[in-house]
Amino acid sequence: MTLTPALQQTVDDFHAMEEQDRLQLLLEFADELPALPPRYAEHPDLLERVAECQSPVFLFVEVDERVHVHATAPEEAPTTRGFASILAHGLEGASVEQALDVPSDFPRLLGLDRVVSPLRLRGMAGMLGRIQRQLRAKGSPL
Incomplete structure (x- = not known):
């Protein structure tokens, strides 16, 4: 498992609680x-x-x-906004390789399985998947 330093810190913060x-x-x-x-x-x-995502996330x-990573999610969908924020902050400034190395099950690593619905966790996994797909489509900068 390879996480960016910011994503690893976020996982550590969640598990410290x-x-x-x-x-x-x-x-x-x-x-x-x-x-x-x-x-x-x-x-x-x-x-x-x-x-x-159940909520409109772009x-x-x-x-x-x-x-x-630039993302928007409605204020009335705070868990979805939280997931988008974690990814935006956690991937900001990473190399393409680091961002592509984040495992698809990253949402489960946060330890939210019993406090957030599986549907919401799948939404975050969907966000990560789309981010990684866009990165693959863009390729490395010249």
Whole structure:
């Protein structure tokens, strides 16, 4: 298993808490989802919808020398926003290789299985899968 340092820190933070407190930490991440840059906020057609999520989640990945994940999720869907925030923060600045090495079962590593529905965990896995698919489609920068 290979995680970016930021994702590993997030996993460690979740496991340092009692299981019943992990949902609160997820909700705190929801408040930290970065706003979309204006170039995407003004052109939502550039974002890809994550169909695996119950809530309307959209994302776009940029690659220069590093990975930059931009995502949006409704405020009334805090768990979904939390998952998007974890991925946006956890992959920010990673190399393409590091981002592609994140295992598809990453959502389960957070230890939220008994406090978040399997459907929501699949939504986060869907976000990660789409991020990795976009990275593969873009290839490495020249």
